Amino acid sequence: MRQVAVVGIGKTPFGAFPDRDLRGLAAESARKCLADANVQPSAVQAFYLGNFAGPSFIGQSHLAPYVAASIGVTGIPCTRFEAACASSGAAFFHAWSAVAAGAYDVVLVTGVEKMTSQPSPRVTEILASAGDLGGEIRAGATFPALFAMIARRHMFEFGTTREQLAAVAVKNHANGARNPDAHLRKPITLEQALAGRPVADPLTLFDCSLVSDGAASVLLAPLERASEFASKPAVIRGVAQTSDLLALDSKRSITSFAAVRAAGEKAYRMAGVSPAEIEFAEVHDCFTIAEIVAIEDLGFVRKGEGGPYSAAGCTALDGEKPVNSSGGLKSKGHPVGATGAAQICDVVLQLRGEAGERQLQRHSLGLAQNLGGSGASCVVTILGAP
Amino acid sequence: MSEQQPPGPGVVYTETTIYAAPETFLQDAPYQIAIVELDAGGRTTVRILPAKEGGAAVRIGDRVEFACFRGDIHFYRKSS
Numbered sequence: 188m189r190q191v192a193v194v195g196i197g198k199t200p201f202g203a204f205p206d207r208d209l210r211g212l213a214a215e216s217a218r219k220c221l222a223d224a225n226v227q228p229s230a231v232q233a234f235y236l237g238n239f240a241g242p243s244f245i246g247q248s249h250l251a252p253y254v255a256a257s258i259g260v261t262g263i264p265c266t267r268f269e270a271a272c273a274s275s276g277a278a279f280f281h282a283w284s285a286v287a288a289g290a291y292d293v294v295l296v297t298g299v300e301k302m303t304s305q306p307s308p309r310v311t312e313i314l315a316s317a318g319d320l321g322g323e324i325r326a327g328a329t330f331p332a333l334f335a336m337i338a339r340r341h342m343f344e345f346g347t348t349r350e351q352l353a354a355v356a357v358k359n360h361a362n363g364a365r366n367p368d369a370h371l372r373k374p375i376t377l378e379q380a381l382a383g384r385p386v387a388d389p390l391t392l393f394d395c396s397l398v399s400d401g402a403a404s405v406l407l408a409p410l411e412r413a414s415e416f417a418s419k420p421a422v423i424r425g426v427a428q429t430s431d432l433l434a435l436d437s438k439r440s441i442t443s444f445a446a447v448r449a450a451g452e453k454a455y456r457m458a459g460v461s462p463a464e465i466e467f468a469e470v471h472d473c474f475t476i477a478e479i480v481a482i483e484d485l486g487f488v489r490k491g492e493g494g495p496y497s498a499a500g501c502t503a504l505d506g507e508k509p510v511n512s513s514g515g516l517k518s519k520g521h522p523v524g525a526t527g528a529a530q531i532c533d534v535v536l537q538l539r540g541e542a543g544e545r546q547l548q549r550h551s552l553g554l555a556q557n558l559g560g561s562g563a564s565c566v567v568t569i570l571g572a573p
Numbered sequence: 574m575s576e577q578q579p580p581g582p583g584v585v586y587t588e589t590t591i592y593a594a595p596e597t598f599l600q601d602a603p604y605q606i607a608i609v610e611l612d613a614g615g616r617t618t619v620r621i622l623p624a625k626e627g628g629a630a631v632r633i634g635d636r637v638e639f640a641c642f643r644g645d646i647h648f649y650r651k652s653s
Contacts, residue, residue, distance in 0.1 A: 322618050343633045389589075
């Protein structure tokens with residue numbers, strides 16, 4: 188297997204953009220990515236698109252060639268990957284596999300979602316289709332409800348508190364306020380977070396990530412060719428995609444995701460590093476409880492200690508293990524299919540020292556964790572400076 | 574006569590009350606769902622019979638039993 192590097196990144200701002208369509212968002216991120224690497228679209232040998240629910244949100248299927256043409260890429264393999272919220276994480280993983288195996292040298296990965304053109308109850312219904320329609324969704328579960336039930340159980344088993352959940356939201360909003368591309372650049376107080384409108388007990392509006400439009404792109408190439416590209420490369424030191432049963436009620440434990448633990452272990456082994464050596468991370472905070480569970484499953488803290496660790500400020504920009512310096516899904520926004528690729532972009536920005544007001548002091552080894560559904564898919568990537 | 578077998582009793586493993594409902598269940602909100610650990614083994618996700626229909630809210634550890642089918646939704650209630 189060849190070593191692979193990220194040699195270009197590009198993102199649109201995340202937000203609610205009534206005047207922008209899926210294809211235009213995807214094309215903007217891809218153009219920025221190719222410009223970052225200083226290559227022409229003709230250099231791209233395969234195009235991997237991460238998108239969760241374009242057919243439901245905008246009615247368009249066959250999305251990969253539809254998007255690729257607007258980037259100026261035609262004739263090459265163009266394929267869409269769907270793994271719920273881990274769609275572009277999955278696209279990234281398979282792009283890495285193809286480049287590592289020597290099938291291609293230059294692969295473009297784009298993640299995109301256009302969500303805000305649908306009313307909230309319809310968005311809730313489309314998101315719920317990533318759960319098990321025959322069981323939990325039939326009973327009336329929503330995505331927030333699945334994570335609310337995880338939160339309830341985590342509180343029951345480990346004594347996690349509402350305040351600890353809220354602390355995650357406060358921290359991610361503070362970080363997002365420093366990110367010019369974030370959907371909500373608005374710091375919030377602990378009191379505000381606790382007094383949010385209930386969505387699914389014990390989660391309030393402030394525990395939930397945002398419904399956003401946006402796109403992110405990443406260009407991959409073999410490390411041995413990285414010097415041909417204009418940008419500072421980031422080395423993919425470890426990467427793994429894993430899966431688990433879809434329905435929450437079919438999992439042995441719901442306070443820990445087997446797919447996340449497995450992906451983390453594989454990625455750490457491949458990179459030859461321990462969780463303690465990871466300097467910073469972008470984790471999948473689709474809900475505040477998801478960030479707490481993620482930092483436990485990734486081995487940053489022991490099981491059950493994620494709540495107190497977060498409330499103590501250890502995951503803040505100036506903490507010992509900064510988590511979601513971008514603002515996370517909570518504040519940066521969560522255009523579902525774009526999230527995995529955007530996490531990679533944000534880790535690479537930190538590695539390059541180009542993260543502006545949110546730049547971390549220690550930034551030579553970062554991790555991205557992208558979760559699909561209530562833990563049925565996971566992609567963990569460890570990136571390092573060359 | 575329903576052809577469905579009524580499912581057995583169990584214990585609430587976790588639960589939530591949903592305020593922001595999907596399109597299909599907008600008229601039901603707020604409503605409570607729970608994952609029940611069945612005495613017979615395995616877990617299942619059910620709806621909890623609301624107070625206005627003679628039910629009551631449940632918490633983790635409560636014993637619950639089958640109340641009724643409504644369409645293909647299984648409703649459970651707290652055991653007395």
